Amino acid sequence: MYKILERQELNPTVTRLKIHAPRVAKKAEAGQFIILRTDADGERIPLTIADYDRENETIDIIFQVVGATTERLNHMRIGECLHDFVGPLGRATHTDGLKKVAVVGGGVGCAIAYPVAKKLHQLGAEVHAIVGFRSKDLVILEDDFRNSSSKFVLMTDDGSAGERGLVTDALRSLIESGEKYDEVITIGPLPMMKFVSLLTKEYGIRTIASMNPVMIDGTGMCGG
């Protein structure tokens, strides 16, 4: 059941796991999530589906070590099994009719932004990926984003990788230089999403931000 097939440390606190989960892999779409438990008495935590492979029946998840469960998850090794893994849950990201999109990710939020960028790219939309991190050693998924976009901009707060500055600086200069987006999709820390939304509001661009509510069952029992 739900065996860990691959494990990769993306940065000192962020890890990517490939999990064998046939039912989930068959149905997963960008923007959806799973709920997992590591052990029989474990907490149920939701994580975004970072990637899926229908043929090999796998789901990739990416997590940052922030609490007891992610700590435990980070100690699990290839060959071990998760106790529970349910999904895909939530709604798939709307991709219909989008021809040109800016996907703006920040920090671990990039793990959620990436499958959206990939999906849009696969559907033939022009994707501009703008991703921001505090510094070079926290950068994740750089190659994945490059392969799923026609323009890739990497920003760091301290300039240790890519350009120095905020994702909003990059987004503004792209818009100012005449890029016309059907939609901006932003996923990352709340303040970042807030400033992205304030910026796109100035230009009247439709913007989708991604929120993570507290939940337990993932089907709406809590009133979600």
Next chain:
Amino acid sequence: MANMSLKKNEMPTQAPDVRRQNFNEVALGYTAEQAIDEAKRCLNCKNMPCVSGCPVKIHIPEFIQEVAKGNFEEAYQIIARASSLPAVCGRVCPQEKQCESKCVRGIKGESVGIGRLERFVADYHNASSTDKPEPVAKNGHKVAVIGSGPAGLTCASDLAKKGYEVTVFEALHLAGGVLVYGIPEFRLPKAIVQKEIDGLVALGVKIETNTVVGRSISIDELMSEEGFEAVFIGTGAGLPKFMGIKGENLLGVYSANEFLTRINLMKAYREDSTTPIQRARRVAVVGGGNVAMDSARCARRLGAEVHIIYRRGMEELPARKEEIEHAIEEGIIFDTLTNPIEILGYHNPDDKRDPQNGRVTGIKCIKMELGEPDASGRRKPIEVENSEFVIDLDCVIMALGTSPNPLIKDTTPSLEVGPRGGIVANEQGVTSKDGVFAGGDAVTGSATVILAMGAGKASANAIDEYIKNKK
């Protein structure tokens, strides 16, 4: 000789001030002597009024006569002909509105303690029987059951006994439905539910947990890709209602479902829990049904002062009588004829990072009085002018009822659904979609364990007919 005592033999219970601090079962059950003595209160009426009050028509006087003679296993077999979950129903059925309400002894004095006797008999059987289910020859037909509450469990069990290859799909990580995530341990020990599930597995029923039908797989796919010839939908009514008043999004406001799931399914009440819940100081539970009582009594056991806020009076509380009595004994405060109008929260304008920001601090209520009877025949509560008051608290639990989750409807074309979200099905569970049956709360909206169980049974028979006729 009949026992002509006007009162039921009292149910031994844990003392209120002891049980208020633990989650062990409140009612301890009759001893054999108490059961026999109580059974002798039954007059064995020829016309069996009690049976007419039982949704699954258990032959009540017949089983009680066996109890009176000390033939407990025989008594069990009589109940088992009609009910597959007697240990559960003996504990949670609203007997005072069903069988016991029709008991002749209730005209002058108290009715026979039918529920208590049912519980005794089921517990006796569970403790003493070691019988493994007879192996049943498989008939090669596959049926899918969605949801593992009382409706699904019963349907699966009856079909397996008829030889069907049954797979139960459950969204959560544990089977049992409301019996495991909703009704607390102190009212229905989870070991009893587990025993039912183990029994199913012993019958050869496959249980696939962690499978949300409608997301992980659709009903159409179950039938076209996985070879299930019929499907039973027993997905319950898990979607909570809110009042739509200001402040329901504040931190510390829960749906009863979420609160109870955290406590029961996730075991937040245990000292060593890895998934604890924030302990509140003072809690208001809004609502007056079983769900409200369970939420209140859980919160009480976690150390809070607990208020039940209900817009009608004590007489109108829809919960089981025993639960209301137990709640009162445990020190729950009943603010009846009271309705919330706003939930108040903390807001520090000077410090946006104040961790108390957005937390609930109180609930503003208004007093109510009962007016003319409404369409349902119940007297309609109306607001008393200028009677607003505030209760300071740090947790609010909304227990206002639930409705069926739209997920199945949204992912199953041609499945007809009624105005309140319930799947349209007849008495046999037949829906608008060929080969698809439904029963329990998913059809009726929140109701009772016994009705869900009865619906599961009826559908098992209908599915059997359906598959036989298809051949």
